[in-house]
Amino acid sequence: MSDGIGRVETQRAVVFDDDRPLVLESGARLTHVEVAYETYGTLAADGGNVVFICHALSGDAHAAGFHGDDRRPGWWDNIVGPGRPLDTDRFFVVCANVLGGCKGTTGPGSVDPASGRPYGLRFPLLAVRDLVETHRALLRQLGVTRLLAAIGGSLGGMQALQWSLDHPGEVGGALVVASSGRLSAQNIAFSAVAREAITRDPDFAGGDYYPDPDAPADTPPPQRPNRGLALARMIGHITYLSEESMREKFGRRIQDAVEPRYGFDVDFEVESYLAYQGQSFVERFDANTYLYMTRVMDYFDPFADRAYVGRQVAAGRAAGGGGTSYLVLSFDSDWRFSTEHAREIADELRSAGAPVTFRELSAPHGHDSFLFPVPEYHRTVAGFLDRLAAGRSVHAA
Amino acid sequence: MSDGIGRVETQRAVVFDDDRPLVLESGARLTHVEVAYETYGTLAADGGNVVFICHALSGDAHAAGFHGDDRRPGWWDNIVGPGRPLDTDRFFVVCANVLGGCKGTTGPGSVDPASGRPYGLRFPLLAVRDLVETHRALLRQLGVTRLLAAIGGSLGGMQALQWSLDHPGEVGGALVVASSGRLSAQNIAFSAVAREAITRDPDFAGGDYYPDPDAPADTPPPQRPNRGLALARMIGHITYLSEESMREKFGRRIQDAVEPRYGFDVDFEVESYLAYQGQSFVERFDANTYLYMTRVMDYFDPFADRAYVGRQVAAGRAAGGGGTSYLVLSFDSDWRFSTEHAREIADELRSAGAPVTFRELSAPHGHDSFLFPVPEYHRTVAGFLDRLAAGRSVHAA
Numbered sequence: 001m002s003d004g005i006g007r008v009e010t011q012r013a014v015v016f017d018d019d020r021p022l023v024l025e026s027g028a029r030l031t032h033v034e035v036a037y038e039t040y041g042t043l044a045a046d047g048g049n050v051v052f053i054c055h056a057l058s059g060d061a062h063a064a065g066f067h068g069d070d071r072r073p074g075w076w077d078n079i080v081g082p083g084r085p086l087d088t089d090r091f092f093v094v095c096a097n098v099l100g101g102c103k104g105t106t107g108p109g110s111v112d113p114a115s116g117r118p119y120g121l122r123f124p125l126l127a128v129r130d131l132v133e134t135h136r137a138l139l140r141q142l143g144v145t146r147l148l149a150a151i152g153g154s155l156g157g158m159q160a161l162q163w164s165l166d167h168p169g170e171v172g173g174a175l176v177v178a179s180s181g182r183l184s185a186q187n188i189a190f191s192a193v194a195r196e197a198i199t200r201d202p203d204f205a206g207g208d209y210y211p212d213p214d215a216p217a218d219t220p221p222p223q224r225p226n227r228g229l230a231l232a233r234m235i236g237h238i239t240y241l242s243e244e245s246m247r248e249k250f251g252r253r254i255q256d257a258v259e260p261r262y263g264f265d266v267d268f269e270v271e272s273y274l275a276y277q278g279q280s281f282v283e284r285f286d287a288n289t290y291l292y293m294t295r296v297m298d299y300f301d302p303f304a305d306r307a308y309v310g311r312q313v314a315a316g317r318a319a320g321g322g323g324t325s326y327l328v329l330s331f332d333s334d335w336r337f338s339t340e341h342a343r344e345i346a347d348e349l350r351s352a353g354a355p356v357t358f359r360e361l362s363a364p365h366g367h368d369s370f371l372f373p374v375p376e377y378h379r380t381v382a383g384f385l386d387r388l389a390a391g392r393s394v395h396a397a
Numbered sequence: 398m399s400d401g402i403g404r405v406e407t408q409r410a411v412v413f414d415d416d417r418p419l420v421l422e423s424g425a426r427l428t429h430v431e432v433a434y435e436t437y438g439t440l441a442a443d444g445g446n447v448v449f450i451c452h453a454l455s456g457d458a459h460a461a462g463f464h465g466d467d468r469r470p471g472w473w474d475n476i477v478g479p480g481r482p483l484d485t486d487r488f489f490v491v492c493a494n495v496l497g498g499c500k501g502t503t504g505p506g507s508v509d510p511a512s513g514r515p516y517g518l519r520f521p522l523l524a525v526r527d528l529v530e531t532h533r534a535l536l537r538q539l540g541v542t543r544l545l546a547a548i549g550g551s552l553g554g555m556q557a558l559q560w561s562l563d564h565p566g567e568v569g570g571a572l573v574v575a576s577s578g579r580l581s582a583q584n585i586a587f588s589a590v591a592r593e594a595i596t597r598d599p600d601f602a603g604g605d606y607y608p609d610p611d612a613p614a615d616t617p618p619p620q621r622p623n624r625g626l627a628l629a630r631m632i633g634h635i636t637y638l639s640e641e642s643m644r645e646k647f648g649r650r651i652q653d654a655v656e657p658r659y660g661f662d663v664d665f666e667v668e669s670y671l672a673y674q675g676q677s678f679v680e681r682f683d684a685n686t687y688l689y690m691t692r693v694m695d696y697f698d699p700f701a702d703r704a705y706v707g708r709q710v711a712a713g714r715a716a717g718g719g720g721t722s723y724l725v726l727s728f729d730s731d732w733r734f735s736t737e738h739a740r741e742i743a744d745e746l747r748s749a750g751a752p753v754t755f756r757e758l759s760a761p762h763g764h765d766s767f768l769f770p771v772p773e774y775h776r777t778v779a780g781f782l783d784r785l786a787a788g789r790s791v792h793a794a
Contacts, residue, residue, distance in 0.1 A: 185643035227597040246582035
């Protein structure tokens, strides 16, 4: 395998403004939307080699390569690069931070041009469709009007799916990985508790915990709801790992000691791991974005309107190129979005007349498996993209 | 079925004092231990009809019957009463609040006689064994030296198991329901996050949130860590229900509305249910007890010392009466303590030479199934107790 794509930089573009505001599914408008993005590889003259990466809840635009002197590459570096499944020798790969995010794209921490203050919870509620439209606007600026493929895990898979349904003929292949077309009551329950952890933190202050832009320069910034956000992350993290991977990783091992200390301090290794996950998350993520993104997922339910899905799929097939081909993947140890969720997506798409390959893959990492270089998973993704690029039927036996 | 046992009252007894302190497994001493308990039925002249109920994390002594004008009976009323599996026409049934509890038995909210102030986190750490010894001391006061059976779900099952192992010949049958002999890393992770929710609540105040006993009478009581305790309960509650029961109970139904409101307020029914569970819990439970009881469970690991278990089982069989017979039950929808946990208990006990009946029962209520009147479950418990009472082998084909 290659060394990957080397140094990269995150770029920014203003994709909506006063003259051309973003009208959200809710009807609300955003008159200034910036998007942070990265690209890897070279756009083909015919524009036919674009693979768009839709990121998950806590992701960002930095999917691959290295920033400056960083020793850790982007979050999906193992799948992006020369000779890798998202082969940058052949594909022009784009990844962008989502609308509502906190990594360079406009979100609740951005300044509302109307008030000159950070939005906080005055930022409008979002739908997966709004995330997609923001990235489509970015691509238009880059001269891209069609995707060879959209790929994403979890919330990223929801975006790839919504994109393909809303814009028939625009997405050659949608790779929907470890995702869901409709959260279960248990999924919503975990999200709800995570949100409660944030909003009950006294430092949350109704979402207005950002520094006051008008305050004197020496004003210390307000406390952020770090306790609540760390808790939310810990709760989420339990659902991202499989019981088996937790057992293998930690078992009942005691932290830094031969004997249990029998106290309330962190004692078992799994406690120390979770505490670390929570703490490191607050250093890199914004609590309001966590609220918005989990709520986006709760409400996602594209197959509630089957007539729409059927019409859009038919329109895609009529548009030439056979419409969107789907690769729907799940992992057998994922209990957040189990195979049942993936099978429901595949069944709904098939019922609507779309060509779908559905596979459950074996991997021990739970929901997080989509981030790991599982050989069969990477082979499946690479094969699907190869066939898309060759213009052959992607639904091999 | 009968109307149950009618009105009952919780009684209290001082079971350890200065002259006869309780020495805990940790070596710490408690010089004043009171226990709250209830009894149902009549103690037989030969003392051979005692069934002791060991309660779970959030239980109390009020297992059956009605207090005063209450319209809701005790927490396990469906299994206790004339003609019910714990048949009060035949058995003398006892239930007592655990050591470290907050329902009348000495715990972290009790006044430390040494300081005249509530213990808070200065209350000593506990082991399951300490809970058992406290209840044994109560029974000695009641003139009881041997149990026909000890029964309990979850943490209650741990107590029944520990009791039988520590005191060979004392427990005729141990009914260990929906329990575990050793928490998994995932179990510990959920407990750890619940504890973090409590201890990060600013109102937790290091566990010292009780009213100051020396404060003037008109001093308002301090805030209690209600936000943290409610969150802990919400997290716990998700693990008590099965995904299936959540789906059937709530699905994706929207609360009090036909259309989703697309906001951060409670919208889905499952959110409102969890919020209610959290809120009602803080009105009846103490956060420090939650910390102590979850930690007791984390450290429980009786089969870590297999030589001890083997010796104790052998001593029980030598003591006459054949030692303890075990009924180990799990529920197929319980993912907190899955059948795997129950099977491990059964396997360990069998390896040690104990007679064990192990059954996985079908019930949709997840971990909480042990509290429900599932017909096959109640038949199994009743049959086991019948055979114990008749002095027959309880391990029917």
